[in-house]
Amino acid sequence: MDTEVKEEISTEVKDTPKEDIVEKEPVDEIEELLAEDSDETTDEEEEEPQTVSPKKKKKDEDEDIVEERIYTIPLGRALVRPKRKRAPRAMTLIREFVSRHMKLDSSAQAEQEKGELPTLSISNAVNEKVWSRSIKKPPRKIRIRATKDKEGNVKVFLAEGE
Secondary structure, three states, rough: OOHHHHHHHHHHHHHOOOOHHHHOOOOOHHHHHHHHHHHHHHHHHHHHHOOOHHHHHHHHHHEEEEEEEEEEEEEEEHHHHHHHHHHHHHHHHHHHHHHHOOOOOOOOHHHHHHHOOOOOEEEEHHHHHHOOOOOOOOOEEEEEEEEEEOOEEEEEEEEOOO
């Protein structure tokens, strides 16, 4: 019974002319469609340059930065701790040093005046540098670049060349 069905289907396909299977559109309609597609791509290309250029982004970031300093932080006091607590202690030393030198005020008075406390964020590169030789052997010192914005938030990055 399956063979009869297959034969009927194959004869139907053979009997139908190719013109009926593939519908032909006039060439003019195809050209119009292609022209519309090219118009859409040019519109998209025009929209992309209207976005903010990298130079403008840098200027906006520079305006936000109030203060920028480069420090060499001694981490020798982390070596006083037990071996398994040295790298976490080094990260704590970095936080304390930066908050003290960049005058990151986290007192209750600042909270009442501003509404929000300023934050201290340490980049992943600094963290990886401290942890690069495992938990037992953090570096003796590290050079960082600390930036402070208008809201008082401080960001810590590795100094260039590190």
